[in-house]
Amino acid sequence: MKLASKRRTGVVVAVLSGLALAMTSTSATAATDGPDxxxxxxxxxxxxxxxxxxxxxxxxxxxxxxxxxxxxxxxxxxxxxxxxxxxxxxxxxxxxxxxxxxxxxxxxxxxxxxxxxxxxxxxxxxxxxxxxxxxxxxxxxxxx
Structure with missing residues (x-):
């Protein structure tokens, strides 16, 4: 049970990190022409x-x-x-x-x-x- 809870926490952190990165990538791309x-x-x-x-x-x-x-x-x-x-x-x-x-x-x-x-x-x-x-x-x- 503890392992499943840790996995869920890891998945949540990964998803939130990905969303944050996607949101910042979108706004950064609009401001610059080069790669991030x-x-x-x-x-x-x-x-x-x-x-x-x-x-x-x-x-x-x-x-x-x-x-x-x-x-x-x-x-x-x-x-x-x-x-x-x-x-x-x-x-x-x-x-x-x-x-x-x-x-x-x-x-x-x-x-x-x-x-x-x-x-x-x-x-x-x-x-x-x-x-x-x-x-x-x-x-x-x-x-x-």
Whole structure:
């Protein structure tokens, strides 16, 4: 039953995201003649993906849209994170070496908020943190 509920939530988020994108694409197309620029996971080629640094850089670079990934933590917080597990882009194995799994859904927001999500990309992004969906909205809410 829990799995079906999570799937429904995921479907609702996907549908709402698609509708929002379609609505903004329509109005943006009317204002410009060129293609829309979509920043994948923020400006992920120049900053650690799905972090505030990547979102802010995409906005600074005037991307038309910012594509993000949303997952739910163990305590129900929606975070901006792509992979199902966190070993590739965080220091989770160093902080929690005795955990049997490193899935987002196995950790609380308090635990995940301590992770370094930037050093893997470049040392200048050391201590860049995972951000919540609310944080993403805050970073883009006053943009075009």
């Amino acid at each position: 620029v979509i920043a994948h996971r923020g400006s992920s080629g120049m900053a650690p993906e799905n972090t505030a640094a990547a979102i802010d850089l995409a906005v600074h670079q005037r991307a038309d849209h910012v594509e993000i990934d949303v997952q739910r933590t163990k305590d129900g917080k929606l975070i901006n994170f792509h992979d199902c597990t966190m070993e590739r882009t965080t220091n989770i194995e160093d902080l929690y070496p005795d955990r049997p799994h490193y899935r987002v859904s196995d950790f609380t927001w308090n635990e995940l908020s301590r992770l370094d999500a930037g050093t893997w990309f470049h040392h200048t992004y050391a201590d860049e943190r995972i951000i919540t969906l609310d944080d993403v909205i805050h970073h883009i809410q006053h943009t075009r």
